[in-house]
Amino acid sequence: MLRIKSKLTSWLTRLYLARASRRGFDLEKLPEAALVPLRRNGLDPVAELGEIRRREPVSKLPVPFGVTIWLVTGYAEARAVLSDAKAFSNDFGNLVGKAPGATAEQNPGGLGFADPPHHTRLRKMLQPEFTARRLKRLTPNIDAIIKRQLDEMDAAGKDGRPVDLVEHFALPIPSLVICDLLGVDYGRRDEFQRLAMQRFDLIGGTMGTLDAISESLEFLLGVVREQRKNPGDDLLGMIIREHGDDIDDRELAGLADGVLTGGFETTASMLALGTMGGVRDPQARENVSNGSADDTAGPPCVAG
Missing domain, CATH: 1.10.630.10 (Cytochrome P450)
Incomplete structure (x- = not known):
């Protein structure tokens, strides 16, 4: 029974992703809890994301078809994930044959999809x-x-x-x-x-x-x-x-x-959001216009 359920889940996942690739992916169809990391209150993350960080800095996002996505919001936990390439790999090759639609030909390569020592070699060149x-x-x-x-x-x-x-x-x-x-x-x-x-x-x-x-x-x-x-x-x-x-x-x-x-x-x-920030905060806009680096006059800005 479990084997049949696993095969059915895999088939439904492939079908869903195939349709999404043709018609577009409607984020609003995901459960509300899965969208919390994307929600904003103005320019800031929603307060609920902070509550998740305090309550459960490593939590599982509820997404359909048995796909597992972990949300890491804690500072120490995020550092642990980002610094451990063996346990948390960026290598695209690990997805080939496992993630629906992922093939070797689609490997973007580069730094973002490589682990050391391959990552180190490329980084030294760049x-x-x-x-x-x-x-x-x-x-x-x-x-x-x-x-x-x-x-x-x-x-x-x-x-x-x-x-x-x-x-x-x-x-x-x-x-x-x-x-x-x-x-x-x-x-x-x-x-x-x-x-x-x-x-x-x-x-x-x-x-x-x-x-x-x-x-x-x-x-x-x-x-x-x-x-x-x-x-x-x-x-x-x-x-x-x-x-x-x-x-x-x-x-x-x-x-x-x-x-x-x-x-x-x-x-x-940042170009768009920085402009919005300047529109909302006249003092910050004036600081940038004047090339002022005096943080005491208002929010920090980059001198021109």
């Missing part, structure tokens, strides 16, 4: 490229991108029309900066931006699932192969010149994918 001196070369392009997006917002807002800050500012800026960082050809930047946005869409159907990651990786593999032929002055070109024989195309595309996943959504969110 880390020197993120020094302040090397990143400073991006400043003129970043300034130009910001100015261009502000001009676009100004044009879109003529005649008093409302302008979507996320669409015209928060999303394009990190996407275009990452394009510069990776050396993506200018003519393909619209395609890159589309992939960047779709892979973070939790309700967008297939492009919000592992298939979106696969498409992004194929795109980045193409960028890597072009860089192999003619390395540029960008991140990928520098790694190829310095470590070309020690890293294959798939690994390098995985590193590029890690830059995308680590730098796109978080930056876009």
